[in-house]
Amino acid sequence: MTNAQGYWDILFAHADIATMARGRYNIIKDGAIGVTKGKIQWIGSSDRLQASSSLIADEIIDCSGKWILPGFVDCHTHLIWAGSRSNEFEMRLSGATYEDIAKQGGGIAATVAAVRGASEDELFNIASRRISHFLSRGTTCVEIKSGYGLDLENELKMLAVAQRLDQCFPLHVSPTFLGAHALPPEYKGRADDYVDLIINTMLPRIKSQGIACAVDVFCESIAFSPEQTKQLFAAATALGLPVKLHAEQLSDSGGATLAAQFNALSCDHLEYLSLEGAKAMAHAGVIAVLLPGAFYMLKETRKPPVEDLIRLGIPMAVATDLNPGTSPVHDMTAVMNMGCILFGLTCEQALAGATINGAKALGLDKRKGSLETGKDADFVVWDIDAPADLSYQVGISLVNKVVIAGKIAYNA
Numbered sequence: 001m002t003n004a005q006g007y008w009d010i011l012f013a014h015a016d017i018a019t020m021a022r023g024r025y026n027i028i029k030d031g032a033i034g035v036t037k038g039k040i041q042w043i044g045s046s047d048r049l050q051a052s053s054s055l056i057a058d059e060i061i062d063c064s065g066k067w068i069l070p071g072f073v074d075c076h077t078h079l080i081w082a083g084s085r086s087n088e089f090e091m092r093l094s095g096a097t098y099e100d101i102a103k104q105g106g107g108i109a110a111t112v113a114a115v116r117g118a119s120e121d122e123l124f125n126i127a128s129r130r131i132s133h134f135l136s137r138g139t140t141c142v143e144i145k146s147g148y149g150l151d152l153e154n155e156l157k158m159l160a161v162a163q164r165l166d167q168c169f170p171l172h173v174s175p176t177f178l179g180a181h182a183l184p185p186e187y188k189g190r191a192d193d194y195v196d197l198i199i200n201t202m203l204p205r206i207k208s209q210g211i212a213c214a215v216d217v218f219c220e221s222i223a224f225s226p227e228q229t230k231q232l233f234a235a236a237t238a239l240g241l242p243v244k245l246h247a248e249q250l251s252d253s254g255g256a257t258l259a260a261q262f263n264a265l266s267c268d269h270l271e272y273l274s275l276e277g278a279k280a281m282a283h284a285g286v287i288a289v290l291l292p293g294a295f296y297m298l299k300e301t302r303k304p305p306v307e308d309l310i311r312l313g314i315p316m317a318v319a320t321d322l323n324p325g326t327s328p329v330h331d332m333t334a335v336m337n338m339g340c341i342l343f344g345l346t347c348e349q350a351l352a353g354a355t356i357n358g359a360k361a362l363g364l365d366k367r368k369g370s371l372e373t374g375k376d377a378d379f380v381v382w383d384i385d386a387p388a389d390l391s392y393q394v395g396i397s398l399v400n401k402v403v404i405a406g407k408i409a410y411n412a
Contacts, residue, residue: 071140083114
């Protein structure tokens with residue numbers, strides 16, 4: 001339905017609404033949203049509803065002047081892990097670098113050992129607490145990467161946990177295979193052999209089981225080379241799996257240009273992105289994913305070239321990069337604030353990054369990320385005075401209700 005006369009399963013009325021269509025606030029004052037079968041069927045002014053004498057709805061929620069915004073789409077997380085790496089935080093405070101810690105057997109390798117030693121049920125229980133917190137803070141869609149197993153058995157175990165989270169929680173989970181996250185200890189000095197294992201054994205199993213929506217690679221001097229990344233991308237693409245890339249975080253490896261050649265969904269981090277790489281992303285329609293939590297935790301000083309991204313019209317997503325080593329950040333509003341303070345985003349750009357552009361980075365923007373008719377009814381009722389409050393106020397939960405597929409999934 002496209003008008004105010006008709007039937008809805010549930011109606012959310014008397015709310016100020018920021019639709020985030022086309023990445024802008026697009027505010028409707030005293031608006032309403034009609035939902036049927038989990039989809040937005042109508043959105044507009046409450047005045048139009050009051051003028052209708054034939055309105056029928058099973059349930060009407062009076063939002064009493066609160067704000068409704070799209071649910072957050074966190075498009076880059078490593079949410080499933082075991083163990084703790086708080087010791088590395090202390091090491092970095094004493095001057096150790098990301099590379100120093102990795103060379104000493106810490107970093108990703110430490111988490112790999114913990115994940116390999118944990119059962120699927122243990123990982124599920126740990127991850128359940130994290131995803132429950134995400135829900136309570138307004139996230140309705142989350143990407144979850146593997147990458148802490150680094151062998152077939154444990155990578156599949158992590159993806160099975162992601163699948164269980166999707167089934168057991170109302171949030172939509174988009175799983176990503178990140179087998180090329182780091183070189184496992186048993187393949188030390190044999191990176192090409194591990195790449196062959198991923199290509200010939202892991203990727204075919206991932207495809208046949210249908211348990212990942214995309215394939216990611218960490219292209220960096222401490223991980224995988226551009227040539228190895230190209231081989232992995234070619235194999236994934238041949239299997240019909242979309243690709244994305246951890247790109248230009250610690251150096252300019254040319255990863256963004258390579259990702260653009262394979263029409264990647266996104267390039268993430270981008271602190272060392274070159275103008276050439278940015279132009280390639282723009283030409284191929286690759287989304288830029290900014291991860292200010294990792295920038296903050298690592299005390300980096302080189303910022304992503306936000307001005308170039310804006311000038312070239314590249315949509316910018318913002319995500320938590322939740323992980324145990326470099327971004328133990330569990331709240332999208334926190335990274336929105338960091339995006340504004342550290343990277344110079346406006347509040348509107350940060351909100352677009354956390355909603356519609358995050359959905360674009362997952363290839364889900366036809367369904368999620370903005371409030372438009374025909375899209376999934378995933379939104380949050382916020383107790384705020386203006387959308388900018390989500391970037392401005394730090395450390396307080398402003399959620400009133402979280403709605404997923406038209407049903408109240410969390411009520412504060």
